[in-house]
Amino acid sequence: MxxxxxxxxxxxxxxxxxxxxxxxxxxxxxxxxxxxxxxxxxxxxxxxxxRTFPTIAGYTAPVAQPLQCVPNLDGVIEATELQAAIGVPVSYLVSAAEQIQPIDTKGLVTSDGKRIWDWSADRATDQIATLSAEVMGQRWFADEFPNGAFIVPFDAGATVESVYQHNADGLWLLGVASSKENPPEGKTLLIYDKPIALFQFPLEVGKNWVSSANIKNGVLRGLPYAGKDIYEVSVDASGELLLPDIAFSQALRVKTRVVVQPAVGQAQERRQVSFVFECFGEVARAVSENGAQEDLFSNATEVRRLGL
Structure with missing residues (x-):
């Protein structure tokens, strides 16, 4: 052997x-x-x-996918820089319902002329709302609106949904509807006879417009409704917006005055200050009390901030 x-x-x-x-x-x-x-x-x-040993191949990193939208910080928001991210959840810090919150919509101007809005303070009563834009799908009101429309929750609780359309000219509000056809508080379906221009592209400081539309044969919380809505919108400033979890170096401030004129009853007026940023859309907003007369109000019935 x-x-x-x-x-x-x-x-x-x-x-x-x-x-x-x-x-x-x-x-x-x-x-x-x-x-x-x-x-x-x-x-x-x-x-x-x-002495022949097996060899292991070197690590190959995955190919990075390009971002669909990259802010260029030119102070102008084009239609391509403000598109709905369908199905993407977005978290907002939202003030508690029915609580008046102090808010600084004016901001301050530094010695070098830079405007800053500091909305970064933690608020103990804030709550998280996770919202997303969605396709119309099989919603009970889908047949009432044109193809290509999409929905975004109107309120932080998503009990009512706004119906939008986006194109090269603007972001258009087509109407609102209750998320459920027969909720306990009653069905809502309000359709404008023509689209309301919430944003007109391109957005830039100095731009303003007025858009109005009528509602006929509508339903508001189960009751018949007709009326007219008027939106007065202006983009009046740009600057740095500080939020609790993120900062935006060149946000645009958009002021909106909404007048609701029902066929029966008193007209109501409310103001809103929004901040929009390239590729992110609306990143913060404050809504005034009914009847507020100042564009840049200091008390809000709702404060909404992008955050964790």
């Missing part, structure tokens, strides 16, 4: 070993190997010193 010599690698030391043949009657060979230390990892190589 034949035996082979070998080597043992133990803790980076090589020990030669050779078989010792026991010439006793059964002729069964035995091997005596002195290891000297406890082996943690052991391998044998043939005497011919075959």
């Amino acid at each position: 034949s035996m082979h010599c070998g080597r043992v690698l133990i803790r980076n030391k090589v020990y030669d070993w050779h078989p010792t043949i026991n010439n006793s009657r059964d002729k069964t060979p035995t091997v005596t190997v002195w290891l000297g230390v406890l082996a943690v990892s052991t391998f044998f190589t043939a005497c011919e010193d075959n």
Whole structure:
């Protein structure tokens, strides 16, 4: 019979070993190997010193996908820089319902002329609302609106949904509807006879417009409704907006005055200050009390801020 010599690698030391043949009657060979230390990892190589080892390929990083929208900070928001991210959840810090919140909509101007709005303070009563734009799908009111329309929750509780359309000219409000067809508070379905221009592209400081539309044969919380809504919108300033979890270096301030004139009852007026940023859309808003007369009000019935 034949035996082979070998080597043992133990803790980076090589020990030669050779078989010792026991010439006793059964002729069964035995091997005596002195290891000297406890082996943690052991391998044998043939005497011919075959040193071919398997190789592992180097790590290949995945190809980074380009962002669909990258802010260029030119102070102008084009239609392509403000599109609905369908199905993407967005978290907002929202003030508690029915609580008046102090808010600084004016901001301050530094010595070098830079305007800053500091909305970064933590508010103990804030709540998280996760909202997203969605396709119309099979919603109960889908047949009442044109193809291509999408919905966004009107309120932080998503009990009412706004119906929008986006094109190269603007972001248009087509109407509102209750998210459920027959909620406990009653069905709502208000359709404008023509779209309301919430944003007219491009958005930039100095731009303003007025948009109005009528509602006929509507339903508001289960009751018949007709009326007229007037939106007066102006983009009047840009600057840095500080939020609790993020800062936007060149946000546009958009002031909106909404006048609701029902066919029956008193007209109501409310103001809103929004901040919009390239590729992110609206990142913060404050809504005034009913009847507020100042564009830049200091008390809000709702404050909404992008955050965690």
